[in-house]
Structure formats: C-alpha cells, structure tokens
Amino acid sequence: GNSVTQMEGPVTLSEEAFLTINCTYTATGYPSLFWYVQYPGEGLQLLLKATKADDKGSNKGFEATYRKETTSFHLEKGSVQVSDSAVYFCALNLNTGNQFYFGTGTSLTVIP
C-alpha cells in the first residue's frame, strides 16, 4: 500500500540549530513527495516538493531530496529560527490519483 512514516515529535531546538525531520515512504507507483507546514491557527501550506528521484525541493532555507534507493524525503534546514516553529507534514501523491497520503506530523518548537 501507500504510506508515509515520519519522525515522532515534538522536537525542540535552539535558534540557529540544524534541523532534520526524517520521512520515509512506501508507494505502489512513482509518487511525488511533499512537505507541508502548519503554523498555529493556519492551514497546511506547501513548503516544498519533489516529483522524481534525486530531485531536491527547497524553499525558505528548507531542503529535501527525493531518495528512491532509501525511499526517503528527509527535511533539513541549516539554521532554524523562532518563526519556523510549526507542525511539519510529509506527504506523497501518486500522480494517477487524487489523494495525498500524510504522515502524522512533527511539531517543531524553536526557542531563542
């Protein structure tokens, strides 16, 4: 089947620390991979995506590389800010279908 497993939270980091949130997937086809972010009181916002193996998605200093060999799409940022505090969701979408398959979300809190 299709599923996404992501790192359990919550994660608490000091400002300027390095962030990694792990995400692995299983898929019956060739998925596109996404990271969505939810800031307090807001909807899920697309952070970045990658549509094929070895693609790197990047946005706002965040990066994730589509690794087919390890079925992973880990989210990284070199230096987090307080404003990055949010819940991060890894997701996949099979291009032939409509629905997204999400992970459970990882809550990140960045402290000054």
Place this chain on the structure above:
Amino acid sequence: EPEVTQTPSHQVTQMGQEVILRCVPISNHLYFYWYRQILGQKVEFLVSFYNNEISEKSEIFDDQFSVERPDGSNFTLKIRSTKLEDSAMYFCASKSSAGQETQYFGPGTRLLVL
C-alpha cells in the same frame, strides 16, 4: 493571496447529532477534498469531488458522510449522526486542475463529539 477558508474553527456536538462543516475553496479551483486528522494520528483522506460528484472516497467515508457543493462557492461535509470517534480535525483542500499536484488546504475545523 487567495486561500481556502473553513467554518467554524471549532465545533462541539452531542453524539447522534448532525453536523455540517463548511469550506470555501479558492475561487477558480475545480477539485475539492476533505481530510481528517484524529488527535495523534495521520492526516487521512476522506473524499474528493469534481464536477459535482464524488470522484474518489476512502473506507472512512461511509453512509454517515456526505458532501455537497450547494452553490458556486461553498463545499460542505455533512456527518449525519456523529459518533465519538468522529472527533478530529477536518481539513478541506482544493486544487485548480487535474494536472496540478499541489492541493491548497484550509485551517481546519476541530470537531469534538461528546
């Protein structure tokens, strides 16, 4: 920037009552979705809707659930007779076209069934 909106933000209801969750998708979007997230669990797909009919639904979306686009702007999810296990955050999403992968999500409605 256009966004998906949802009302109410929170709803508390008694078991067995009907609830209607409302969504206003982005205005030129044609594909609409409902997802839910039970506390501590994954965000789960419920249903997709296009051209005034359901295009795909999950096992969760049983006869107690229905969706409707009653006018040109609203997209609603009705739960006919709520159960305790329906307590969750419900997200609406929309996208512009079949070729567009990215779905745009609303802030969610937190439903609590007592």
